[in-house]
Amino acid sequence: EAGVTQFPSHSVIEKGQTVTLRCDPISGHDNLYWYRRVMGKEIKFLLHFVKESKQDESGMPNNRFLAERTGGTYSTLKVQPAELEDSGVYFCASSQQLNTEAFFGQGTRLTVV
């Protein structure tokens, strides 16, 4: 069974550009989460999808971040325009049921220069 897949693994962009991160959860997992780890800080929750619906987006930093999960399968996280402080590792996780094991992807390392 394939795990959670994230693409790209690394991305270096200039300030002001747009970047789109993609997450493919484990098939059949209705719950999909995005997290971010800024260097030197803890991993922080960004948002939670249940199927295609945003269940909780309380962790989204600002309106430069847009997450979608069309059709309840893969998800994208777009940052537009990117700022220097957006640099970090973005993790995606999926789970079949709430409060069960969440399976994490390898993360996307985003560097904004």
Place this chain on the structure above:
Amino acid sequence: AQSVTQLDSQVPVFEEAPVELRCNYSSSVSVYLFWYVQYPNQGLQLLLKYLSGSTLVKGINGFEAEFNKSQTSFHLRKPSVHISDTAEYFCAVSVLYQGGKLIFGQGTELSVKP
């Protein structure tokens, strides 16, 4: 609000020695507790979790953790570590009825030396 504190940012230890990674949490409501591990260049992997029942939880790779409600702690232990245990370890909580989102501690880098 909930918070998780991992008391040690780095723990160096020699191979075959015991290790304890400390985790304290703060919450006014019931939580589930987790330990995740991140090996170099990999994603986070669940080591163990406490949902209910016995307060001593056994996980993969010989790790175990004990939930102490009175001290709001969930320390991770292994009686004898291997070089391959070198990784970053994360303690996390999720709050009942809040969608399963995880609140993480800052992480502890375990470095096992020969």
